[in-house]
Amino acid sequence: MLTALVNQKIFTTIHFTREDLKRVRSDGMQFQCPYCSSGLILRIGNRNVPHFAHVSHAGCIVEKENESPKHLLSKQLLYDRLNSLYKNVKLEHYLKEIKQIADIYVKTDDREIAIEIQCSTIPIPEMEERTHGYHRNGITPFWILTQSLKRKELLKLSTFQQAFIRYSPDLHYFLLHFLPEISSFHLYTHLYPVSNSRFLTEAPVTIPVDQITLPFTIPNASLQHPNPFSAWNHYRMKWIYNKLNYNKTGRDAFLREVYGEGDTFLYLPLYIGLPVIPHGMMIKNHEVEWQYYIWKDSLKKCGAFTVESVYHGLNKRLIEGHIELRGLPLIKIEEGLRNVVRGYLSLLEGLKVIERTDDQHFQQTNTWSCPNHFSAFEKHRHDFFPKWKHILKKV
Numbered sequence: 001m002l003t004a005l006v007n008q009k010i011f012t013t014i015h016f017t018r019e020d021l022k023r024v025r026s027d028g029m030q031f032q033c034p035y036c037s038s039g040l041i042l043r044i045g046n047r048n049v050p051h052f053a054h055v056s057h058a059g060c061i062v063e064k065e066n067e068s069p070k071h072l073l074s075k076q077l078l079y080d081r082l083n084s085l086y087k088n089v090k091l092e093h094y095l096k097e098i099k100q101i102a103d104i105y106v107k108t109d110d111r112e113i114a115i116e117i118q119c120s121t122i123p124i125p126e127m128e129e130r131t132h133g134y135h136r137n138g139i140t141p142f143w144i145l146t147q148s149l150k151r152k153e154l155l156k157l158s159t160f161q162q163a164f165i166r167y168s169p170d171l172h173y174f175l176l177h178f179l180p181e182i183s184s185f186h187l188y189t190h191l192y193p194v195s196n197s198r199f200l201t202e203a204p205v206t207i208p209v210d211q212i213t214l215p216f217t218i219p220n221a222s223l224q225h226p227n228p229f230s231a232w233n234h235y236r237m238k239w240i241y242n243k244l245n246y247n248k249t250g251r252d253a254f255l256r257e258v259y260g261e262g263d264t265f266l267y268l269p270l271y272i273g274l275p276v277i278p279h280g281m282m283i284k285n286h287e288v289e290w291q292y293y294i295w296k297d298s299l300k301k302c303g304a305f306t307v308e309s310v311y312h313g314l315n316k317r318l319i320e321g322h323i324e325l326r327g328l329p330l331i332k333i334e335e336g337l338r339n340v341v342r343g344y345l346s347l348l349e350g351l352k353v354i355e356r357t358d359d360q361h362f363q364q365t366n367t368w369s370c371p372n373h374f375s376a377f378e379k380h381r382h383d384f385f386p387k388w389k390h391i392l393k394k395v
């Protein structure tokens with residue numbers, strides 16, 4: 001922690017140089033924990049940000065906080081920046097009503113904001129609970145992820161890191177990542193999953209900490225949109241082969257259903273497993289899975305169907321546990337799953353797999369048949385791609 005009590009007054013290491021702090025320490029100044037009143041020691045190393053630590057850790061609320069060097073440095077950098085912008089900025093601010101310590105608390109003319117810097121992985125329900133706690137008290141939480149991320153051609157995110165994904169109509173699904181070691185944020189925009197944990201995105205935009213404001217605004221809109229449509233089939237096939245490889249035991253429920261229907265998994269039509277931009281993100285399962293369910297539950301029956309009936313079919317799959325939503329606690333999108341269904345049906349309509357019969361109703365243009373051998377699949381490919389290219393032009 002960066003704050004302590006000295007004679008019942010808040011003392012913050014940030015306001016002093018290392019030399020000042022060393023002098024204060026050798027003068028024998030006594031530091032107390034603001035939360036549990038027990039004694040604190042002042043640590044002034046060469047690498048780490050000077051900070052306080054408990055002499056003994058018996059049952060203090062701060063114990064739960066991760067106080068890695070990265071966390072301390074993040075707190076210091078963000079505090080310095082926000083303190084230069086706003087009058088009322090507090091470090092390690094305890095909120096009695098919800099028994100939580102906000103890393104940084106900012107009160108502007110019209111808002112209260114709690115900055116939560118997260119270096120360690122915590123359970124997502126805990127993150128949700130803390131978020132609700134803030135909201136109940138009229139405070140907007142701002143979660144900041146500082147864990148290292150892995151990125152090659154794709155950005156790899158753990159379930160916990162995915163929980164920091166947010167949404168805006170301009171940036172689509174985006175992730176703001178803080179790198180205290182370079183005093184900057186990296187902003188990854190237009191994220192789109194190609195598997196459970198891998199995402200397409202362009203190289204991140206770097207935003208120096210001394211340019212950030214609250215609410216967060218993106219300094220220049222020179223953002224590149226990745227084009228998931230062009231790469232989708234490569235990743236779709238990769239996913240299919242992986243699934244086949246890992247299912248040597250034959251226990252995969254999805255594959256059992258496909259085989260039970262007499263369909264060939266390797267030759268599923270190409271319109272099963274399409275990227276539905278942007279809200280396809282919401283479903284954790286691969287598109288092949290949930291789109292196959294839609295086809296089986298709604299389209300195959302040859303009768304007319306509506307967005308509503310397809311949505312209800314998909315929702316039933318959700319309730320039965322065949323599909324799962326991605327854990328995105330910072331995103332509240334009304335009608336999320338309905339939007340996914342709408343997006344998918346409009347792709348199918350563009351590909352002339354389905355057609356409108358009136359305002360509300362659709363039907364399949366041809367009776368379904370899954371290619372059952374390679375040459376039939378090749379013919380399907382040959383028919384599919386010109387139509388797909390036509391759709392690409394419109395995107």
Ligand SMILES: [Zn+2]
Nearest residue numbers: 033035036060
């Ligand atoms: Zn304490």
